[in-house]
Amino acid sequence: MTGAEGLRAHVVVQREHFVVDVSLQVPAGATVAVMGPSGAGKSTLLQAIAGLQPLDAGEIAVEGRVVDRVEKPRLRTEPMRREVVLLGQKPRLFPHLSARENVAFGPRAAGTDARAARAGADDWLARVGLPGSGERMPHELSGGEQQRVAVARALAASPRVVLLDEPLVALDPETAGDIRRMLRDQLVSTTTVAVTHDAADAVALADRLIVVESGRVTQSGLVRDVLAAPASGFVASIAGVNRLVGVASGGTWRSGDVRLTSADPASRALAATDGAALAAVFRPGDVRVAEAGQESWPAVVTRIEPTLGGVRVHTDAGAVDLSLDAAGGVAVGDGIRLRIDPALVRFVSVL
Template identity: 50%
Template sequence: MTGTALQVEALVQRGAFRLDATFRIEAGETLAVMGPSGAGKSTLLGVIAGLVPLTSGTIRVAERVVDAAPTPRTHVSAAQRGVVLLGQDPHLFPHLSAHDNITFGPRARGVERRAADADADEWLWRVGLAGLGARHPAQLSGGQQQRVAIARALVTKPAAVLLDEPLTSLDAETAGDIRALIREQLTSTGTTAIVATHDAVDAVSLASRLVVLEGGIITQWGPVRHVLAEPATRFAAAVAGLNRVDGHAADGEWVSGELRVEASVAGDAAAIFPPSAVHIDGVDASTWTGALRLDSAPTGRGVWLARVVRLEPTPAGIRVRTTDPDVAVDVTADRAAELGLTNGMPVRLRVDAAAVRIVRA
């Protein structure tokens, strides 16, 4: 099986929302699409799959135009364009066994029963469900149902597979297993794929390139490593587990709010650094105005006063969100308790200069 190149030039206007995205995926490549809720990820996949109409633009599958608007209008139906969409819900036929769910696609395309049965048996083995083909969806776990859905998607040898957050509803261990399965099968079959996800692990594990979609437009795209190492927006930085703070550099110093660091660039620029590089201490005041009165002298480069805006749990402790500027700080739970961190509390932050990269905006 050989993947197929996709060329997307999509403009979709749906009420107040506008999607405007242009990119190309090479044959056999997996592209990750990340963005906040409402950014247009599902709309984009729906356009490529033929489920959402174009306002204007062109969709090409292997250089074949399957969608074009406004004139001349072309629209190849979802069933005829060779693109499979797999979402969070596997959408298995409840009245069919796992085996018959997999044979449904080939049989609908005219494959004779014996060959379809043989393909289904092979795919049940490939996805780790050998011996479970007679079970119906209600007799399978969520992870097993997703495995059947993957087999059903790939057995028809599609031109491309679109994965719309297929791991979101699974627990972490099951999601890890399914993620490894998807990578293995996409690689072995050479299937072109787009993975829409909220999880950077999906992008790193499955894709070679990453598109960041925000507010219906592409704000950054490139190799996954490059996008995560030098995020162009605060959202992309959050996905990469980094702080990105926009500011201005002049006379060897970059400034944003109360934060100042040494800089070798000039003009609009951003500071990028991990939350783990920021140290947090309490101040001898319970209010912001009180902290300012006690700390009216300059704090120096890399040291500033901030306010806690919220606390978020992390696997290793607590992420403290602060402002001004907006910076995340990672601390252990016992350190947070020691400081008595609460929303609105003034704190002193210090960032290691060696951990800060200043990049042009």
């Protein structure tokens, strides 16, 4: 990442029930992930940056050059060519063209000699893990292979900005993992905005993460920092952690009958202000079912969810991961007691 300006966007688009109003800035060569619930405005953001969705207000600049601007009341500059490519969930290859000709299409349209464009296409196919496949037609390729060709086609066009709209969502886990690693390698110097529902994509591909909920940015920062200190229930769910909202009380966190302490110095500093709104954050795998006499808090089982390693028992006061044997006698409606080591609890401010 050079620190030079890659993409700067302020996107304002009126949706049926809310306004998408999102600002982001991506340094040249960096990748920013965008996450949020379905219908939050993530795809609208990408379509606006790509020029497929008209702005109601805002501005988009690529490498310092304004390519679109609308000022209220809808005074619009003429949109310019923005050299941005959008890669979505479907590869959308040209069915009548070979893999090589699909990849060569962008360079040829830009005026590159046909022979050079095809040679470049073969190089790109090799770079995305499909050497020697130039003659194959799209219908002869698997879904994962088609997506690799789509990535090669996008990057062969030498875009200033690449937009990824959940390109791995339709792939099986093994194929998605392979293409995720390929994308990480091939996008290392390309300014990229990646919309995803998968925290693994954000961690693997991005430098920073912004969370969009109901058309607004609700949290942003380094990917691992955002996931470690979720500012909303949505972020907690994708990070796979408990997030219980309460208040600071006597150096601890409290919500009703539940009181938690933390060994983390920053968390203890937050808890020093009585009445401050705080969220207690901890992993379900770190929670234990308490035995008689242990310091713990009461909870009522609300849902039991199977997991790969056993079950996740959801309660009205946090979730706990249990083995099948340990969960054998637990049922919805049961009262149980939970405990956790203070070293495994963090407090974060609630805005």
